[in-house]
Amino acid sequence: MAPASTDAAPRGRPLTLIRCGDATDDYAFVLDEACLDEVLKKVPSGRKVAVVSVVGAFRTGKSFLLTLVLRYLREKGGRDWLEKGGTLSEGNANEGVNSQKDAFEWRGGRNRMTTGITVWSEPFEVTSNKGELLSVIILDTQGLFDNETPMGLTSCIFGLSTLMSSFQVYNVANRIQEDNLQQLALFTEYGRMALDAQRQARKEASSIKKDHALQRNEERRQELREKVKAARACDGSLDKVKQLEAELAKESVVEDDAFEEPPPPFQRLEFLVRDWTEFEDSLSDTDMEQQMKTYLDEVMAARHANDLQFTREQITQCFVSIGCRLLPHPGFAVTSKKYDGSTAAIEPLFKRCVDRFMRSVFSDLEPKSINGSELTALELGNYVRAYAAMFSGGANRFPQARTMLEATAEANNRNARAKALEAYCADLDSKCGAGPGVSYLEPREFRTVEKRARSDALCAFDAMATMGRKASILETRASLDLELSKARDRFRLMNDARNPFRNVEFYVLPMLVAAGSFVARRVTDFLCPNDETLLARTCDRAEDAFDHLYGGVVFLMLLFAAQRLVAMKKYLKVVGAGLLDGGVKRD
Structure with a gap:
């Protein structure tokens, strides 16, 4: 997978997606809804999203790494993406550096940079090896295991990031330690x-x-x-x-589908070991890849102690894929507080390894998937809201596995409702909507088409909304049924507007009266004598009456036509509003 070739890559800025409280509110999580909407609304409708996040210990270079990620994506993975311009000024907050504020802020030293969970404001467009366009969202997280962050808050940040990500980079210093694996083990019960x-x-x-x-x-x-x-x-x-x-x-008999084992609840986990000391410049890329694989195998190998072995088995069952990348030290000049961003100061071996790392991350990136369903921006937003609410209780209330499962099921049900409604509207729009080439359906035919579309939509909902409490599922299904009825009424209006005989009685009767008056006027004029007799005067009065009747009918038809134009204008506004939102309400 490679970044898509667009003319101008987005710049953007970091936004605080999840804000952590303080000791007064037990470090409760607060989701910034406006921030979430700002990012997700930039993803084209219907496009799938991937979420790449970096978690890890305090002051281990996460924000610096993500600055490199942003540069790689902006430069579309070009050959000299890291060396371009000769300086790394994006986000550089070191002393005396004229930093560009278009990256995650980073600097040398011991002080913490990121708090809470930060998201980059601009999604990046990436083309998969299948030719499918994805929108990639980048997350940065507060450093863990420092002297200010309670262990409960550390677990919550790690947990929320894991739930939201499709590709999570676990940034560790020097080597993978047992406590790194224990953090992952927090989710094994939820995974099971x-x-x-x-x-x-x-x-x-x-x-x-x-x-x-x-x-x-x-x-x-x-x-x-x-x-x-x-x-x-x-x-x-x-x-x-x-x-x-x-x-x-x-017409064949429907056969049972073979049962497929569901994938693990979490997708890709990549351990990124920083400041690795066992690489030499003389090693080939193949040798380094083999060393990474060997090291991961050693870490995840079977243990005699039951608790250690159980932890590894559970982690393996919870993730679709677990990998490991090793990065050497970038050079002491880079970690200095006075580092000016010169790319020449970065160690060549680090450049080589970080380039390989970037290409490995974006070579096989997949959309965020939950319960076997790949997510769009709208669906991802529902899950993020549900997960953030689940962690809003504070650092000392890490959600139980069943609570996590219920939050996932609730968001899954909302997404099932949105998908079913979208499919229903698309089906009816193709048969009786406002698009070109759609003809009028007779009332009986419309009822048949609508009934089938509704049945298909409810079946799609029932097949997807199978997790969580039955009462919650039935409540969401009832709201879907109500939305389907509202959409049906809109499509009925659009279909009725195409009826060639709609309100024909309002035109036929006046036209018959006008035509009869016109004919009677001509017949009377032809038959009546042209003298001063009583009969002639009576005929003249009749002719005048027919003229007035004919003129009055024509005037009334013109007045009715004007009223129809006003009503048509209001109708077009209603139809236009229905087309703009596609009949799908956002949660």
């Missing part, structure tokens, strides 16, 4: 419960989809039977009857 829930959810979804497919299959067979019967009753051609009978015979 999530896997069990996903297995049950997949079984239920498979059953729901099969029942729906059987229903659709039977409806299709019934339609074909009626067509065969009608063709025979109307003495249709033998070829047509045979063709319909052949189609009926081809």
Whole structure:
């Protein structure tokens, strides 16, 4: 996967997505909704998102690393992405440096830089090796294990970052230690419960989809039977009857889908060991890759102690992929408080290894996925809100596994509702919406089309919303049914507007009256005598009456037409509003 080739890469700025409180409120987490919306609204509708985050110990170079990530993405992974300009001024907060404020701020020394969880304001467009465009969101986190951060808060920051990320870089100094693995072990119970829930959810979804497919299959067979019967009753051609009978015979029986084991709840974890001392300039890339693999195998190898072995087994089961990258020291000039950003001061071996690291991260990046579903920006936002609320209780209230599972299920149900409503609107829009080439449907046909679209939408919701409490699922389903009814009414209005005979009685009757008056006026004029007799005067009065009636009807029709134009203007506003939001409400 490589950064997409756009003319101008976004610059942006860091935004505090999650703010941590202080001791007075037990270090409670507060989500900045405006910040979240600012980032997500920049992702094109329907595009999938990937979330890359960096977590790790206090003052181990996370923000510096993310500045390199931003430069790599801006330069679209070009050959000289790190050396370009000869200086690394982005985010450099060292003394005497004229820093550009277009990166995560970093500097040498011991003082903490990042607090809470920070997000880069501009998503980056990346093209996968499958040719699919992804929007990549970058997260930075507060340093862990310092003298100011309680252990409960450390666990919460680590936990929230893990839940939100599709690719998490675990930044550690010198080597992977046992306490690094213990942080990951906090989620093993949630991972086990999530896997069990996903297995049950997949079984239920498979059953729901099969029942729906059987229903659709039977409806299709019934339609074909009626067509065969009608063709025979109307003495249709033998070829047509045979063709319909052949189609009926081809309608296959719906078979059970093979059960697929759900993936682990978390996606990719990459240990990034900083200041690694065992690389030599003479080593080839292949040798260094092998050393990384060997080191990870040693760390995750079986242990005699049961608790250590259990921790490793649980971590392995919770992540789809676990990798390891080793980075040598960038050079003491770089860690100095007076480092001016010169790329020449960076050790060549570090440059070589960090380039390999960047390409490994973005060579196989995948969308954020939860419960087997790849997320769009709207869906990711629902999960972030649910997870942030779960951690709002404070540092001493790390959520239990069941609480995490319920938060995931709640956001999953909201996303299922949004997807089902979107599919319903897309289906009806293609058949009776405001788009070009759509014709008028008779009321009976509209009811049939709408009923099938509603059935498909509810089936899609039922197949996806299979996690969590049944009462919560039923409540969300009821709200979906209400939204479907509102969308149905909008599409009915659009369909009725295409009816060629709509309100025809308002035109036909006045036109008949006007035509009759006009004909009567001409007949009277032709038959009446042109003298001063009583009959002639009566005919003249009749002619005047017919003229007035004809003129009055024409005037009333013009007045009615003007009123219709005003009503049409209001109608177009309603239809336009429906088209703009696609009939889908945002949670």
